[in-house]
Amino acid sequence: MVTNWKKILTSGIILLIIFLVPIFVDLGTGIMNQLVTLFIYILLAQSWNLIGGYTGQINLGIAAFFGASVMVTHFVWVAGVPIVLSIIAGSLSTTLFAVIIGIPTLRLKGMYFAVGTLALTQALQVIMQNIFTRSISTRGDYVQAYDISSRYFVGLALVVVVLLAIYLIRHSRLGLALVSIRDDEQAAQVTGVNTFKYKVISLLISAFIAGLAGGLYAYFRLYFYFVSDIFGHGWTFSATMAVVVGGAGTLMGPVLGAVFLVILGYIFSLTMGQANMIVFGFLFIIVMLFMPQGLMGGVDLFRLWLYRISKRPIKEVQKATL
Amino acid sequence: MENVLQVLFVGVIVGSLYGLVALGFALIMGVMKFINIAQGSFIILGGFICYWIVTFWHIDPYLSLPLVMLAMFIVGLVLYRLLFSPLLKYPKAEMRLDKSLLITFGVVWILDNTEILLWTPNSRSVITSYGYETVKVFGAALSYTGLIGVGLAILAAAALHLILTRTYFGKHVRAATEDAGAASLSGVNVQRTYLISCGIAIALAGLAGTVIVTSYSVTPGGGLSWLLTAMAVVVLAGPGNMNFMIPAGIVLGVIQSASTLFINPAYQQPIALIIFLLIIMFRPQGLFSRG
Numbered sequence: 001m002v003t004n005w006k007k008i009l010t011s012g013i014i015l016l017i018i019f020l021v022p023i024f025v026d027l028g029t030g031i032m033n034q035l036v037t038l039f040i041y042i043l044l045a046q047s048w049n050l051i052g053g054y055t056g057q058i059n060l061g062i063a064a065f066f067g068a069s070v071m072v073t074h075f076v077w078v079a080g081v082p083i084v085l086s087i088i089a090g091s092l093s094t095t096l097f098a099v100i101i102g103i104p105t106l107r108l109k110g111m112y113f114a115v116g117t118l119a120l121t122q123a124l125q126v127i128m129q130n131i132f133t134r135s136i137s138t139r140g141d142y143v144q145a146y147d148i149s150s151r152y153f154v155g156l157a158l159v160v161v162v163l164l165a166i167y168l169i170r171h172s173r174l175g176l177a178l179v180s181i182r183d184d185e186q187a188a189q190v191t192g193v194n195t196f197k198y199k200v201i202s203l204l205i206s207a208f209i210a211g212l213a214g215g216l217y218a219y220f221r222l223y224f225y226f227v228s229d230i231f232g233h234g235w236t237f238s239a240t241m242a243v244v245v246g247g248a249g250t251l252m253g254p255v256l257g258a259v260f261l262v263i264l265g266y267i268f269s270l271t272m273g274q275a276n277m278i279v280f281g282f283l284f285i286i287v288m289l290f291m292p293q294g295l296m297g298g299v300d301l302f303r304l305w306l307y308r309i310s311k312r313p314i315k316e317v318q319k320a321t322l
Numbered sequence: 323m324e325n326v327l328q329v330l331f332v333g334v335i336v337g338s339l340y341g342l343v344a345l346g347f348a349l350i351m352g353v354m355k356f357i358n359i360a361q362g363s364f365i366i367l368g369g370f371i372c373y374w375i376v377t378f379w380h381i382d383p384y385l386s387l388p389l390v391m392l393a394m395f396i397v398g399l400v401l402y403r404l405l406f407s408p409l410l411k412y413p414k415a416e417m418r419l420d421k422s423l424l425i426t427f428g429v430v431w432i433l434d435n436t437e438i439l440l441w442t443p444n445s446r447s448v449i450t451s452y453g454y455e456t457v458k459v460f461g462a463a464l465s466y467t468g469l470i471g472v473g474l475a476i477l478a479a480a481a482l483h484l485i486l487t488r489t490y491f492g493k494h495v496r497a498a499t500e501d502a503g504a505a506s507l508s509g510v511n512v513q514r515t516y517l518i519s520c521g522i523a524i525a526l527a528g529l530a531g532t533v534i535v536t537s538y539s540v541t542p543g544g545g546l547s548w549l550l551t552a553m554a555v556v557v558l559a560g561p562g563n564m565n566f567m568i569p570a571g572i573v574l575g576v577i578q579s580a581s582t583l584f585i586n587p588a589y590q591q592p593i594a595l596i597i598f599l600l601i602i603m604f605r606p607q608g609l610f611s612r613g
Binding site for chain 2: 056058060101104105108109110111112114115116118119120122123126127130185233236237240244274275277278280281282284285288289
């Protein structure tokens with residue numbers, strides 16, 4: 001455990017230093033935009049990962065939480081509240097929806113949670129479309145004060161905090177309870193885990209993280225042409241895709257998946273236009289069928305192979321899953 | 323009075339369609355314990371196939387029904403072979419359910435975007451010469467297409483009921499539903515039973531799509547709202563309660579239709595969600611099941 005800590009700390013610090021480069025070097029708006037998008041995807045993927053990867057409840061309504069937070073953050077911020085407080089306000093508003101949808105559906109097993117969250121997205125999309133029929137924009141002085149690097153650092157800070165929080169959760173009693181629910185809910189219940197309580201807690205934290213992503217998006221994009229896009233199923237799909245491709249139930253898997261998604265999305269959208277979404281769909285299904293562990297599972301296999309080549313005893317192999 | 327009667331009729335017409343939509347979904351869920359999130363998108367696909375046949379060959383949309391259903395049946399077989407049968411290797415039913423949820427969510431994504439690519443994001447409908455004609459009953463108007471929709475829905479439900487109760491194939495389906503392992507031991511070809519029931523379920527989606535494209539319209543990406551309606555119907559009827567899908571659909575349709583008397587019709591989707599939540603909170607076994 002101690003060596004593990006040191007490894008994680010050093011690699012984390014190195015990564016952080018790499019990501020702090022924009023303080024000194026101007027990377028250009030294009031790359032900075034991609035990086036902020038990457039942060040949004042990482043946050044969304046971690047949100048999905050906590051409830052889907054660790055707790056084993058399929059959430060098809062990340063877009064609802066994301067969109068609710070975008071709207072709340074946007075209007076609170078435009079009303080004059082500092083951005084950090086408005087992001088927190090937006091994230092808290094998502095936990096309200098999480099309570100509404102989570103308490104009835106998480107009591108029951110099976111499809112109810114997934115369908116309930118999906119229905120929530122659909123309902124919010126319809127309601128918002130009817131309320132906000134025109135595009136939403138910000139006042140001129142906000143647009144004048146726009147500065148991509150502040151978005152970048154807010155995003156970086158959120159990602160670091162969320163990754164740290166997920167790591168701590170995973171290594172606490174709460175994390176153990178969540179994983180036990182995923183592996184065998186009945187057994188967990190018999191051993192005295194209050195499964196319903198822990199599922200709701202997990203959903204609340206997950207919704208809060210999705211809310212942070214929404215807040216970052218509201219800070220990043222100052223105007224929205226179509227309100228329904230914010231609540232679109234594309235957000236849910238991207239989050240799910242990032243987690244599944246990266247490896248569900250691991251700390252770094254969703255991050256890896258999000259990086260993969262942003263890079264591929266950039267390449268595909270340049271070369272294929274509209275068809276790039278279809279390619280992502282096929283990629284998602286292929287990964288689901290043939291690589292259920294995702295890229296992190298691939299990393300595990302690669303390590304195993306390395307050790308096998310170097311003829312060292314197999315028991316030294318550490319799982320990549322943190 | 324006429325107003326109320328009209329609302330009731332509209333509710334029954336829409337509701338039987340809801341029941342029809344739910345039928346295919348409930349078949350896959352009941353028999354294979356898979357959740358097919360893409361059922362709504364397959365319905366839209368069926369609608370577009372009908373639209374294509376009518377546009378190219380200029381035949382009556384209801385005559386194109388066998389072709390549409392055959393095409394969708396084949397789609398269903400492919401769907402089972404490619405995506406569902408690999409999931410059978412997972413031993414636990416919950417795991418299969420989760421995986422099928424995720425995979426069919428990917429299918430939704432593919433289908434929606436393919437439909438946008440092929441048919442543009444506009445909504446399409448097939449308009450027949452008798453499309454706007456109505457018959458008056460006690461002063462309330464009933465459209466022919468709506469009546470045909472009700473008839474087809476009841477016919478499909480009855481046919482499915484007869485297949486499930488009166489044929490050997492139906493016996494196999496019920497055996498596989500009850501206990502796939504035991505059925506397999508007593509000589510039922512479970513894989514084949516699953517395959518054909520998946521085909522039938524997607525063919526039912528084709529039927530529903532045809533009814534939708536003739537009396538309403540289909541939009542790429544509109545599949546998920548049909549799916550959620552189907553879910554609400556399945557929850558109302560009680561999962562696995564195939565015989566009550568049409569009545570449950572009519573209950574939902576009448577509730578939604580009655581709600582338009584009081585609030586903006588644009589908010590029908592939230593009403594379906596509210597009904598869904600209320601039912602799973604207070605009567606998770608469904609309205610129509612005992613116990």
